[in-house]
Amino acid sequence: MNEDQRKNLDTTATAISQHLVHAWNYVATLRSFQRHTRESAAILERTGHFIATIHRAMWEVLLLKLSHCYDRRSEALGFPKLFKQLRAYVPEQRAVIQAQERRLSVLEVQKKVENWRHKIIAHYAITSGFADFDRDNVVSLDEIEQMLEELDNILHIFTIQLLDKCFMVKGLCEHAHEDVNRLVAGLKKEAESQRSQSLA
Secondary structure, eight states: OOHHHHHHHHHHHHHHHHHHHHHHHHHHHHHHHHHHHHHOHHHHHTTHHHHHHHHHHHHHHHHHHHHHHHOOSTTOOSHHHHHHHHHHHOGGGHHHHHHHHHHHHTOHHHHHHHHHIIIIISSOOOOSOHHHHHHHTOOOHHHHHHHHHHHHHHHHHHIIIIIOOOOOTTTTHHHHHHHHHHHHHHHHHHHHHHHHHHHO
16 A cells, blocks of 8 residues: 555545544433433423424434445545445455445444435435334434444454554543533523522
């Protein structure tokens, strides 16, 4: 692999890692909201519209980021481009590349993510029967986290070996948890203050 090929591979791998960083961040934020909804439902209900808006936006952008990882367009920087470059640059790794392509293709959640991206988020092609679509394509945060772990592992199989590079794709997760914790703490404090005022 020559220097230009190494740069091309690094560009694609970096783009994929950025998709994964954002996706992990959105998942961490959704996880935190999920936990606080269970623990402090009454507090969050006071700002129900805001929470619902954030929740919907986070899910949509999360599914979009994941779909970028699978984008097959020639100009897209996702796993299809990475595998194409790897086949051209390191043909001796063909068996490993094919094994990871198969590993990626059997992820059931990938098909659901693509359905949401193509039929709802990008084009809204479902004009009737949304309830059926939603039931058939429901995706949980558990599934998304498992998918992200797989994508992260596949990326590092090649980048650690060929580029001597490990991407820290979970880097923002702790910040997401902390920020949601602060938000909910503020909502609790406000609710307590209002309750105290009403009792005075």
